[in-house]
Amino acid sequence: MSAVVAAVSRNEEYSFTKPNRESITLLAGLGVEGDVHAGVTVKHRSRVKADPTQPNLRQVHLIHEELFEEVAGAGFRVRPGDLGENVTTRGIDLLGLPVGTLLRIGDEAVVEVTGLRNPCAQIDGFRHGLLKQVVSRRDDGGLVRKAGIMGVVREGGVVRPGDVIRVELPAEPHRELDRV
Template identity: 40%
Template sequence: MLPPTGARHRIREVDSPSGTIRALLLAQERGTPMKRVPEAEAVEGQGFVGDRHGKKKPHGKRQLLLLDEASQHALRMSPGELKENVVLAGLPLESLPAGQRLALGTEVVVELTEPCVPCSKLERIRPGLLKESWGQRGQLARVLRGGTVREGDGVRLLDVNPDAPRPIRPKLP
């Protein structure tokens, strides 16, 4: 059971599918390789301690990047190559709406903000990856409740924030 929330973020558990955290990754600076870690500390409104996005824009929409393990395998990529912070298994991540809240482990709660749009930097990794990764690039999220999360922790769908902005999904270039 999640700890109670304040009036700012009323979150409710729903009976829904669950998944597992397969990998946690951090990059301290832009352009540096992602480092796999066994656990990470999430800070409300910031992201993971030690990750460059965690110190960039407090309360921004890109605090974490979550990626579905099935997408990672389909793209033939290893953890961290797509600059994701969390690799999840067992949840239909790409089909979840903006505003969907997820419990990562027993302490952390995140809210999906929008799909991550593939960028031209992917072509440096492998020619054709930009087009290949369309619709499989993961979801950006913000941290609603901080705490420690570990590889192997469970992931549960919570409720959907009815006030979350609904981004327009970009079309394939």
């Protein structure tokens, strides 16, 4: 099975979920056209409060559709866009990618992976108890964050459901994803 885009979402307003769209347009260096989180500098409220001049390493949020199947086993119904992602994927181990991986999406768009989404308490506001499903602990006590990855747009283009995603790994040594 090849990696594909399952759904695309964006929202012009701050809200936890994002409505699905027929397509989204990625803009190099900015993010998703018309999305509240697009921009050169940080747009997430907690990051703006800490330092509004920091670079926006969270221009695009990608999440694997397989997570929705996993949490369904615990009784949670989650659909594309519900967790605020822009691109819902299928058939790719997003969480296993190293920092700097290039995701070539469709014919033109390229997203560089910057790190993991840090799940927050808003997830429990969406579905009480869901946060425990998307954050766990390894045997060594380290956190496992499963709520997707973040990236920056290197090359713009239109992205639609059904588009193929091609993975281009960075040169070794690979750096494991951490929260951004």
